[in-house]
Amino acid sequence: MRNFDYCNPTRVIFGRGETDRVGKECRKIGRKVLWVFGGESIKKNGIYQRVEARLREEELEVFQLGGVKPNPRIDKVREGVALCKKEGIELVLAVGGGSVLDTGKIIAAGTCYAGDPWDFYIDNSKITSKIPLVTVLTLAATGSEMNHNAVITNEETGEKLGAKNPVLYPTVSILDPENTYTVPRDQTVNGIADMMAHVFEQYFHPVPETPLQDRWAEGLMKTIIEYTPRVLENPTDYDGRAVIMWCGTMALNHLLEEAGGGGEWTCHPIEHELSAAYDIAHGAGLAIVFPQWMKYVLDVIPHKFAQFAERVWDIPREGRDDYSLGLAGIERTKQWFQQIGAPVTLKEVGIGPERLEEMAERAVKRGKIGVTKVLGKEEVLEILKMSL
């Protein structure tokens, strides 16, 4: 086991009906609230009206910042920071999926920073404090509700980058599974692909003697696989939505990686270039890239892929060596993505070979990536070509 330093101070309020606690939880912290949200969906499904009523009951002074988009932009963050500074906002309330929560995190941190919030993406250590952040999650996917990551896109520079700093943990996150009942099928699938990819990034590594973290990662994968059909067949299956939501949170709250292999985090930066260039869904991009990355690194850790095949997919060994068994596990993973309706080739999302070289170059712009195999531009390009 590696040495590590872990502290996750986010308070999670989980369950049916807990959305109604949003007013009181905000009121405990302050009176002037910046309420960040996305598009029209929370108005259609009634979450907006419900949150608004609870905030009104507590007589909070609410400033709204709607219109956060998927692959959220730094411009929207800047707008929020300016509003917070001008109005003396005491806390940020983010109601939405990962894009909204990430935007809320960087607004909360940017409010305590004199410079431009994009600086955080040049140097994570410039994040030193934030105003409190309350979140109400409406999409099970990124784990942003209980982690210290925030991914933001800069349209001017064409970059989509992640910042990571313990300051960014939300203060309180309300996880009400009923808020995901109306998530459309394709977004549900993308969210599930995203959380599965988070587990992959933390499970496939060359670090020995991480048995508990391995088993917890396997437990997450098996549970996601078991419960995915339930939410796809019946979008209002409460326990189905609850289990998937909880898996999404546990898949990326840093527990697996800190006490495990420390995190591979290779396919995420590769995918970020896909979604920055083509604006495809993050989960879709990951479902495409991951099986190809797996094949690319299989020869370095065949024992881990064999363990994955046996424990997660229940594939019997039948005399095969680790490499062959591991390969069968990778094939099964790709089939599963197809089964649940995720794309597994770039072609399916309309991406051809034209810009692969450009994206490969950008993925390693700040240095080589990966742990199991260290990847430079040529290696990333090869994985992208395999994904066509």
Next chain:
Amino acid sequence: MRNFDYCNPTRVIFGRGETDRVGKECRKIGRKVLWVFGGESIKKNGIYQRVEARLREEELEVFQLGGVKPNPRIDKVREGVALCKKEGIELVLAVGGGSVLDTGKIIAAGTCYAGDPWDFYIDNSKITSKIPLVTVLTLAATGSEMNHNAVITNEETGEKLGAKNPVLYPTVSILDPENTYTVPRDQTVNGIADMMAHVFEQYFHPVPETPLQDRWAEGLMKTIIEYTPRVLENPTDYDGRAVIMWCGTMALNHLLEEAGGGGEWTCHPIEHELSAAYDIAHGAGLAIVFPQWMKYVLDVIPHKFAQFAERVWDIPREGRDDYSLGLAGIERTKQWFQQIGAPVTLKEVGIGPERLEEMAERAVKRGKIGVTKVLGKEEVLEILKMSL
């Protein structure tokens, strides 16, 4: 899934050599330290000298409170609280196993309380704040290093009780596996029995739809079973000690129960009466009582015991119904306790039938216990008789 509210703010610093950070971590918090520890063992193995040197380097003003015993006493807590109040202590440093850490927790909370700290055991809600608590763990067992429990014995009343309150989470816990190299074999076994029992208390419950928490509990049990022979055969196997230490922490940091079944916690109060009356090791008492409790409740949740037999012990079903398969899992559990050298009958620890009735009565003194089966005095007595 049940609704829940979870927040675990303890910072864990884990790994080889991290003991040396104790001085700086204390210094970040304050200058006047009450250092709580147990008997002579930390002087023999050098942990005392090492901690003392680090505290001296930071020029901390240190007040010592040694002599905390297993099944720690409220008198020692009172002594610590008086010292903290008199000297204006700013933080408590607890260096030891669960008994020392629990004593440190109640001293830290008692320092912020006007009345007698035993009041906390009459009414947990009287715990409202504490001075900061830093811990250095020297025994993998209770999980006290990352949870909000503290078990204390009152010799006057003959009671051994647990208090539970979010205030009691340690501020910082240093988990250095090398600090457990010198733990004797019987204490290592008792610690392992204790952590296994913690998982049992949170795994066997009638609440449906807790698939992730089930798999994580199973992952803990399988890892403990796999790594126990390593630490028994080679007490200085670093990764063996590290994995067992991490399992002990994860087995009781409230994550399994909050997002799971909410916790059974039946065998713990029964065992507390055994160790209060006879001063036996807590882990030993649990290894004796648990298999009998399992048999006693098997008919209520046979499916859970069947799942346990299949997933944890890899016992094939071979046409058996849940009850028979579950019974095989329970028998295997008892055999495992025997294999690792834990007692499985009261006779082995010198307890006869004489005081069973008295202990059964005391176990339910504050009301019936248990969830899977609610137990009154007669039911507890039956389980104790089965354990003879």
